[in-house]
Amino acid sequence: MATPNIDSEIVKMIAADTDTPAETVSRMFAETWAEYSEGAKIMDYLSVLVARRVRDNLLRWKQEVH
Template sequence: MADLNFEDVVKAIASDTNTPTETVSRMYAETWAQYSDGARVLDYLTVLVAKRVRENLRGVSQDRH
């Protein structure tokens, strides 16, 4: 499995959720900071952070309907 970098993850989430990349980038950075604070193992952090951002964005879009 190829390592995903920040930009690739942000672009994928933005595309999947029809959200501006700037918004996704900010949310991803904030979530990364929360999850990585004090974390000793960072191996799966990209996956966990991406999942949380997607969930948050889906929750926002559902709240609008």
């Protein structure tokens, strides 16, 4: 399943919240979308779930690094 048009506002918000480059957030969003959408029958909240996972992963990674 193809990645949807990623909302640039979501990417900007996650990038700002996590102090991560938007390109990195966008790539992670696309990768996580591919993982989550595989076999998914209901797509209504997929973008919300993907955004949350990307943000959580980045915040967890930042905590482990520091």
